[in-house]
Amino acid sequence: MAVKIASSRWRVWHRWLALIVGLQMVVWSISGAYMVFFKLPFIHGDHLVHQHDAVIQHANHVAPFNDVLKAYPEASQIQLTSQWLNHQWQPVYRISHHGMAEIVDAQSLAVVELSQSDVQAIAEKIYALGEQPASQVQWLTENPPSELNPDHLPVWRVDFDDFGSTSLYFSPSTGELVTKRHTFWRGFDIMWMLHIMDYEERVDIESWLLRGFIIANFIFLITGAVLLVYTLRKPKPSLKTTTEGSA
């Protein structure tokens, strides 16, 4: 004790940096561990829905593409696919024009208007976690929840009362599944927010707040590394831990 220990200055720095910036290191490790532990397809909710590649039914009654193009001469893209309607897979044309999309019956070329119950039926058909009715169907036009990109508005939100509080979002014009959300995605989103330190938009990774903490934690790590070298080269734990007798 009489001689000042050279490593103690590093230890003081290490402790103060731990308090000021090191807590973010803990946040990084917890949020990073969350993102690493849960597999990305699970986070994306791939297990929530069936992949449906229904074969086109009534192929002989489906109108040719040419007829669709005559009805929609401005179409930039036309897709023949199947949609779950009236308790069956029905062939439909999905038509894109001027950046918008709609679906028409592939036989009559009549526009298909999807009702709330149609969307609910589609959701329940593709939902993969057991046979259960949706707990809630909402029509969202403004003030989207933070988990939804506002570009998707207006949108149908179909909720299921399950372990992960699943929400499926559907396009009102085509009945396409826009996105899927559940508790672990929401947790991932919060962890991502904590990881990049953008507590509002959760997208900006270029903030000086983040950069400052990274630089400071770099210095913090160096002080720890120096202490590690000191401890490993020391043949014996420090003074206080060695107690011998008086005799």
Next chain:
Amino acid sequence: MMRFLQWLHRWTSLIIIIQVLLWIISGFYFSLSGHHEMSGHQYHQMDHSHAPLASSRALDWPQIANQFSGISGVDLRTVGEVPQYVVTHDDGVSYLNATTGELWSTSEAMAASLALATYSGPGAIESVTPLTEGSSEVNGWREPGYRVDIRDDLNTRIYVDAASGTVIEHRNTPWLLADWAFKLHFMDYSGERNFNHLLIVSAGVVTLWFTLSGLILLGRNLARGDMNPRRKQTYLEFYQAQQQPIASACGGGGTCGLCKVRFRGLVPSPTKNDRAMLTESDLNDGLRLSCQHRVSKGHEVDIAATDARQIKLKLVHNRVLTPSIHELTFLPQTESDFNYQAGQFMQFLIPCRTGNDAVVLHRNYSFATAPGQPELTFTVRKMPAPNTSCEPGLGSTYLCSMKTGDTIDAIGPMGDFLLNNEAANERRQVFIGGGAGIAPLRALIQAELESAQSNRSIQFFYGARNKSELCYYDDFMALQSEERLQYHPVLSEQDDHWRGLSGFVHEIAQAWIQTQDVQSLDVYVCGPPAMLAATQSMLRAIGVPQEHIRYDDFGI
């Protein structure tokens, strides 16, 4: 618990520190670059024209349905300026030229123009290279296609799929650097940017232990006040830093009771450890343990032991007394009139190097002889390593390996483990000791025997593991045969050749004391912690008055 956490923090950091460094560096690279810079899409433009489909087609539904089985979807779109069918069926995906009805094919010239249509930068095409198996720069694309190199500041290259005519990806130099950062950050060097594989999960577990142990240790430091910049030294730290003679065996833990100081005037209220180690009258006299109180301007403090000073000792003899105990004999170098009382101890200042740091260890050893000779004799028990991962005691190892002529500094004398010489004390003197506790008891017994005015009878109970560990056995046997004392050596290990007492020394002593009038005894105890504790509770149980018991604590 905290020692375990320190150990854990140290070892997990050793395992993971390089990766944490890589995470910090690659994370900083991400933060500096930003999403767009790393995407490879600096010169990428999307087609937002929504140009209408061309109407001339050689092929239409339902002829398409006749060419494939199990069709689940057909997509009519424009590639370049040519309409194309994308048919998804049982055997995969097929691309058809809608104008000719043939399978789609992409020429080099077409690949170049398709690539250019998605390029918004200043460069021109440098070369178009056919590829047979995609590119390692595009994860998951192993199909035939083209690499279109653009001569620009970013070394842009555009990959085009031959079967579909689709522009797969733009790549450039910043993307390549970012890709390396992703490899480092995700610990995935395959280029797949997968961050759920076993290696990084393991690293995550280690990192969690590493940071959480650090967090708990930090909380402990905060709770202890280690980080309070206004925190003062304790008086023990203060006196040790000043090289003042102050005794401590436990290093400031408040458990050895040696670092007594006297407060005058303003006396701080006693702590729990003060109360445990000091008597009520000591406390009322202003005595406190110096390790329990912090330096403050309002205090007036004296070190209780005033005779003590620092002297230099020269080793004149180092002999092995028993397999585990050395006897060291020194001559004082700096003082000719050095004096002490039997039962006291010296605090040795043991120089020690730990890494680059010079540290002085404080170790206390009692005098093993009564005063009156020029030499000072000590017994030192070599502390073995408690386990293989730990080295033996630094202090005792240093002392036992000293050679004749070597010198060492020591402070003393200190301690109040003295003979009870109050007036008209004719009580029987009972000494109970074990192992290395021999030294102060031997000094006290010698002093009692030499004392001219005292004629008190002496009982000495001494325990050791086996016969070879009985220190000074022959000396005490000789004194016994001269009927100057009653010597009761006790062995705790089984020994068929031993015809003396066996068992624990405090039990043998108890058997004898119970035949005596407990009011007519003075008891002195010194030995290892377990033996000391057992003896103290034994004496309390059979009713020996507290003021007739004196003991010397090893201070552990």
